[in-house]
Amino acid sequence: MLIQPKKGVLPAIGGVIVLIFLFALFSGGDYVSKPTASVREWANGRLESWSGHAEDQEIYTAPKEPTIASDSDESPSEPEPEPTTEFDSLPKPKTEPKPPTDFDSPQKPKTEPKPPIDFDSPPKPKTEPKPAPEPVSKPKSKPKPSTSKTTGVAGTHNEISSSITEDGSYFPITFRDYPAMNPNIIPHPTLNDTWFIVAQRYKEGPENPTWFTELVCEAAFKDGRLECIASPLILPIPATFSTKCEGDISHFNFNVGPHDARVFYGPDVPYILYGSQSAFNCFGQWMTDFRSLVDWYYARRQTDPFGIPTDLQRPEPYGPIEKNYFPFWDHEGVVHMHYDISPRRVFGKIGFDGTVGEDLAPLAASKDKSCLAKYMAPPEAAQFESIHQSTNSLSVTMCNRNDTTCKQTTSNTYIFTIVQRKSYYNFHSVYEPYVVVFNQGAPFELYGISSKPFWIKGRKEDRHSSEDKRDLKRDSEMLYVTSVNWKDRGLKYHGFLDDDLLVGFGIEDKDTGGIDVPAADLLRDLGLCSDT
Structure with a gap:
């Protein structure tokens, strides 16, 4: 059967709904409207004043946008601007507090505007620049290359x-705290842009005058010098002794250590040749494998040529x-x-034990004599x-590697060395x-000799800096060439x-220097013996 609703329920529910609607309609409420165009224009104008301000200027915040009154009977509230913010109120770094800014003082003109300030994060403290590191060491003495033009x-x-x-x-070539002279330079066997340098330690003053040493190190170029x-x-x-230092040369008995070493490559390995007391005369020449004296990784064998210091003999007379x-290889x-x-x-020809065969020079003497007379008269x-x-x-092949x-x-490859003509005037060499x-x-036989000597740029024309007319033979700076080796790693005895x-050289018997030069430049102006 049908269930009939109770009378009076529906009218009651409808009345409640009507009351809720009327209450919401007449109670009202505030709402926020979007700002008008004039308000936005004013606020933007104030915000633009932030850009490019210096630290001593006043910074403003945009006022709060006003609210629009609702349909209620309540009067609209007046907008209250927020107080301005000064730089003094910003957080300051604890390490470097800034003094308060005097806004009453006149502002100083600024040459460059500063970028906008990020107010969301506190300013970062300034950091002082770190000082440049000190050099590891400074050599006591080094030659200073001349900047004068060698027009003479x-x-x-x-x-x-x-x-x-x-x-x-x-x-300059520097051995850090040790002055040196008569240097040698050879490329390092495994490191690029690195060389072994060897030189006689230079001593002066009260130091022991009879004790001699050769200094050695791995070196690289830095600030225009090899150090x-x-x-x-x-x-x-090792020091040696001789029984033949007698009479006027008996003082050589007091000598301890090597003199005037030469370090160079053979076709396969490097060697060192130096002076010391000899069994065959008072003071002779010795030769040994350079690798055995330095940190050079190699498999040492008993059959290595000159594997131990070897006293060199020569054709008589001594x-x-x-x-x-100097040795050479055919x-x-x-x-x-x-x-x-x-x-x-x-x-x-010389043996690995230092013994020597007959003098071979007479076989080439007829051609050599005329060549020496023309280009290097005795x-x-x-x-x-x-x-x-x-x-x-x-040894050098007379064409370019890049060709x-x-x-x-055998017809275009020759041996070359450097010899020097010495003059001694006014107690100066x-x-x-x-x-x-x-x-x-x-x-x-001789193939050619420089038609004129070579001049190392930077050598002083007059060691006295005198205004008088210079005599290069007597007054120019003494450079004594001691070493010539190929510059690049991997090159040994032969090149193009x-x-x-x-090229390494001593300077006035107390300093060391060097110069890099293409072989073609060193062999320039070669006078040929065939022209004699």
């Missing part, structure tokens, strides 16, 4: 320049003091020793002059270096004309 030598010398220094002058990466060490070369030998890799260049050449006895061997030897048609052959080139095959060399 243009017609008399072949000037060579460096590509390492800004003005092309030679670079030891770490403090140098002493080459462990002088009481022998100096400046096309077959056989080692010979060159003893003299003047008044005549002396050289011969000095007259009345003059205070002489000619000396000075460096090791290298694809250039091939090393001056050395003029010449390049001497000879054949790499028997009888090893476009390969770079490193």
Whole structure:
């Protein structure tokens, strides 16, 4: 059956709904409307004043947007602007508090506007720049390359320049806290842009005058100079003794240690040659494998040539003091020793035990004599002059490595070394270096000699800086060339004309210097013996 609703329920529910509607309609309420265009324009104008302000200017915040009255009977509320914010109220870094800003004082003009300030985060404290680190060490002395132009030598010398220094002058070589002289430079076997440098320690003052050492270190270029990466060490070369130092040269008995070392590459390994007391004369020449004296990784064998210090012999007669030998290797890799260049050449095949065969120079003497007379005339006895061997030897192929048609052959590859003409006037020595080139095959006759000596850029024309007319033979700076080796790692005894060399030299018997030069520049102006 149908269920009938109770009477009076529906009218009651309807009445409640009507009352709720009327209450909501007449109670009213505030609502926030969007700001008008004029309000937005005013606020934006105030905000634009923030951009580009200096720290001593007043910063404003935009006033709160006014509300629009509702339909209720309540009167609209008046907008109340927020107080302005000064820089003094901003958080300051604790480490560097700033003094309060005086807004009454006149503002200083600013040359450059500052960027907008981020008020959401406190300003960062200023950091002081860190001072530059001090150099590890400073050498006590080093030569200063000359910046003067060597105009006085243009017609008399072949000037060579460096590509390492800004003005092309030679670079100093420094052994940190130890002054040195007569340097040698060879490329490191495993490290790029690194070289072994060796030089005689220079001593002065009250130091022991009879104790001699050769300094050694790994070196690199820094600020225009070649310097030891770490403090140098002493080459462990044993002292020797001789029974032949008698009479006027008996003082050589007091000598302890090596003199005037030469470090160089052979076709395969590096060697060192130095002076010390000898069993065959008072003071002779010794040679040994350089690798055994330094931190050089290699498999040492009993059969290594010159594996121990070897007392070198020469064709007789001996002088009481022998100096400046240099070895050379022929096309077959056989080692010979060159003893003299003047008044005549002396050289011969040498054994690994130091023994020597006959003098081979007479086989080439007829051609050598005319070549030496033209390009390096023997000095007259009345003059205070002489000619000396000075460096090791290298072999060079007379074409460029970068030329694809250039091939090393026995007909285009020669041996070269540097010799020097010495003059001694006014108690001062001056050395003029010449390049001497000879054949790499028997009888090893001369091929050419520099038609004029080479001039190392940076060498002083007048060591006294006098305004008087200069005499290069007597007054120029003494540079004594001691070493010539290929610059690049991997090059040993042989190279090409476009390969770079490193030439080392002593300066006034108390400093060291060097210069890089392409082989072609060093061999420039070569006078050929075939023209004599």
